[in-house]
Amino acid sequence: MSTETILITGSAGFLGSLVSISSASDDAGHPIRLLLTDVAEPNAPPNSQAKTLKVDLTDPGQIRQLFETAFGVPDTIYCMHGIMSRGAEDNFDLGLKINVDSVVSLLQAAREYGTRASKVIKFVFTSSLAVYGGPLPKIVTPSTIAIPQSAYGMEKLTCELYINEFTRRGFVDGRICRLPTIVVRPGPPAAATSSFLSAIIREPLSGQRATCPIGNSRDSPELNLAVWLASPATTIQNLVLIRTIPAHKFLPHTRVVCLPGFTVTIRDMLDALERIAGSQTLEMIDFKDDETNRRIVLSWPATFDSEYAMGLGLKLDLDGMDRVILDFMAMTKKQ
Amino acid sequence: MSTETILITGSAGFLGSLVSISSASDDAGHPIRLLLTDVAEPNAPPNSQAKTLKVDLTDPGQIRQLFETAFGVPDTIYCMHGIMSRGAEDNFDLGLKINVDSVVSLLQAAREYGTRASKVIKFVFTSSLAVYGGPLPKIVTPSTIAIPQSAYGMEKLTCELYINEFTRRGFVDGRICRLPTIVVRPGPPAAATSSFLSAIIREPLSGQRATCPIGNSRDSPELNLAVWLASPATTIQNLVLIRTIPAHKFLPHTRVVCLPGFTVTIRDMLDALERIAGSQTLEMIDFKDDETNRRIVLSWPATFDSEYAMGLGLKLDLDGMDRVILDFMAMTKKQ
Structure with missing residues (x-):
């Protein structure tokens, strides 16, 4: 019987809810105790040993509740x-409060x-490739400087x-994941500049129109813009x-x-x-080049050296975009 | 008549008081209005147009006083x-409060x-080369990653x-100076790992004993350790x-x-x-290798590419260590 307790903040979100489901039991199938929290009360995964808590993390007093449940102090x-x-770009002060201050309170x-x-x-x-900005090398390595050009990246x-400093001092055992752009995200478009990267796959597959803000047609040279992706x-x-x-x-130092x-481009x-869904599916996409959107996407690094991550045992999408689309189709069919 | 107002925090400190003196008038000799503040009431430079204020910057309410004097909203x-x-390493929470939180309050x-x-x-x-840590290239450039290995560097x-983000958004016009180690600092030893770099010059020159924590004798190979310095x-x-x-x-991006x-080594x-003060002066130095101190100093970058800074018109100590020592001697004689 596992006595491990995992606390997950933002667990009503897309990635948060998937991590909740995947963390509900250990390798041996024993349930792990989950403390799931979000601004709205999140759902517990089926058959899980979970407590769900609606908590406002911008209030340090409410954060303390998470450590005082019957599950005890969480292990992770x-x-x-x-x-x-x-959202962080448009609501600057709220962004600082939620994306920085509440994380520091949680760490403390x-x-x-x-x-x-x-x-x-x-x-x-969960961090992001949005930490990068300014002139970048062709391939980003662990020693590439991060100079954010957005509130989100800076936060x-x-x-x-x-987290690095709290780890260095032994206060916590930090693990910071800079995520690629996640494609294909299900559900309605998110408040992210990258959300079109999911929409141009997801919408046509369900028979709905989507707008590609890069290039003005299927032949546009702008479509050669490359991005760095991973599947959910x-x-x-x-x-x-x-x-x-x-x-x-x-x-040892980070x-x-x-x-x-x-x-992929x-x-x-x-x-x-x-290839997968036929050319008539492509006709559901309108092309309308948005220079601002293109500029932002272009400022992101498109290729990383993953040697260090792979050396840690982390996994790679091996079959590229085709497999990502097929998996998304299988997942939506199942639901 | 200049109507410029400059606010200087930490103006009772070594560098703060020198910047206060140098900022008391413009190039044409017209007085600049100075708002000088510190935890203890600082001194105003002679003949200056200055207001001195004792303010606790960890209290956002007290920060507001600095913007509401008869001098109006400061320009710089x-x-x-x-x-x-x-100090920041030993008093972690106080360090965060003073070295981060109060700066963010001041920015807001x-x-x-x-x-x-x-x-x-x-x-x-005023930032510091303490932001650097971990493996570093031989020469630090503007694109070298900073991975702090101390509370001070992280702060x-x-x-x-x-400051970069507030600048990008047009909230302030930031100018961030990462300082080399400043040698020779006058006065009593400071609470900094680097303070011996001043002490081994300053103390012998005034006939007092000093301890060099690098190497166990004048011939020790440890003395080949290099550091990155600038004069006050x-x-x-x-x-x-x-x-x-x-x-x-x-x-454009930072x-x-x-x-x-x-x-210099x-x-x-x-x-x-x-060379300057004779071999008998050197006899005032005791060598007592402190491995911890040596490890920390060794972790700092010792050579930077200054091309960008020089291109901005910033100045370099042209005559190295000899000139630095002679200037220090001239300064102390004058006092």
């Missing part, structure tokens, strides 16, 4: 709450309750600094795996890990969709 | 207060009062992220200059500037002292 925290990129609580319970809590944090990087399944697998990696395997991904994505 | 803020490196106040007065306040910040880098005079000159650089001259310095420093 998945810190996955936050406002998305476009993890330090305090961890010390009291004589354990070093694992602190898994994620600030949290990374706190592989990302969740990696987020679950990273909790189990022994601390000494990480680099807990930042860029999760593995793969590079927008044209590659459309070609894959055509 | 020199944010120079803080706990030194060793600068944004608010600047907006109200329809001006973008220049925000000059400085966090403030840099805020050149540093102050650069801190004054950086306020006058037009905003468009900075890199306001971080590593101030120019020069590389500990042995070079002692050789210079011997």
Whole structure:
């Protein structure tokens, strides 16, 4: 019987709910105790040993509740709450409050309750490639400088600094995952600049029109713009795996890990969709070049050296865009 | 008649008081209005147009007083207060409060009062080479990643992220100076790992014994350890200059500037002292290798590419250690 307790913030969100489901039991099938929290009360995965709590993490007093349940002090925290990129850009002060201040409060609580319970809590944090900006090398490595050009990127990087320092001092055992763009996200479009990357696959497959803001036609040279992607399944697998990696395997001076991904151009994505779903599906896409959107996407790094992440045992989408689309179709059919 | 107002925090400190003196008038000799603040009431430079205020910057309410004096909303803020490196390492929570939280509060106040007065306040910040850590290239450039390995370094880098983002959004006009180690500092030893670099020059020159924590004798190979230094005079000159650089001259994606310095080994420093003050002066130094101190100093970058900083018009100590020692002797004689 596992006595492990995992706290997941933002667990009503897309990735948060998938991590909740995947963390509901250990390798041997024993249930893991889940503390699931969000601004709205999240759902517990079926057959799970879960407590769900509606908590406002911008209030340090409410954060303390998470450490005082009958499940005791959690062994691992998945810190996955936050406002998305476009939301943080548009609501600057709210972004700082939710994407930085509440994470620092959570870290301080993890330090305090961890010390009291004589354990070093694992602190898994979802960061983003939005931390990068300015001139970048062709391939991003663990020694590439991150100079954010957005509120979201700056907020994620600030949290990374706190988590690294709290880890260095032994207050928590941090694991920072910089995520690729996740494709295909189900559901309605999210408040993220990257949300069209899911929409141009998801909408046509369900017979709905979608707008591609890169290029003005299927032949447009702008479609050669490359992006760095990972599937939801592989990302969740990696987020679950990273909790189990022994601390000494990480680099000694940082807990930042860029999760593995793969590079495709927008044209590659459309070609894959055509191969799988036929050319009539492609006709559901309107092309309307949005220079601002293109500029932002172009500022993101499109290729990373994943050697370090793979050396830690993290996984890669092996079959590129075709497999991502097929998996998405299988998942939506199942629901 | 200048109507410029400059606010200087930490102005009772060593660099803060020197910047206050150098900022008391403009190039034409007209007085500049100074708002000088520190935890203890600072001194005003002689013949200056200055208001001195004792303010606790950890209290956002007290910060507002600085923007509501008869001098009006300041045009430039020199944010120079803080706990030194060793102090921040030993008093972690106080370090976060003073070295991060109070800077963010000051930035928010600068944004608010600047907006109200329809001006973008220049925000000059003194950062440090302590932001660097982990494996480093032989020569640090503007694209070298900073991975702090100390509370102080992490705190400085966090403030840099805020200042860059506040600048990107047009809330303030940030200028971030990463300082080399400043040698020779006058006065009693400071709570910094680097303080011995001043003490091994300053103490022997005044006939007092000093301890060099690198190497066990004058012939020790450990003395070949290299450090990155700048004189107080050149540093102050650069801190004054950086306020006058037009905003468009900075890199578009970051306001971080590593101030120019020069590389010397500990042995070079002692050789210079011997040349200038004679071998009997060297006998005032006891060697007692402190492995921890040596490890920390060794983790700092010792050589930077100053091309960008020099291109901005910033100044370099041209005559190395000998000139630094002679200038220090001249300064102490004058007092």
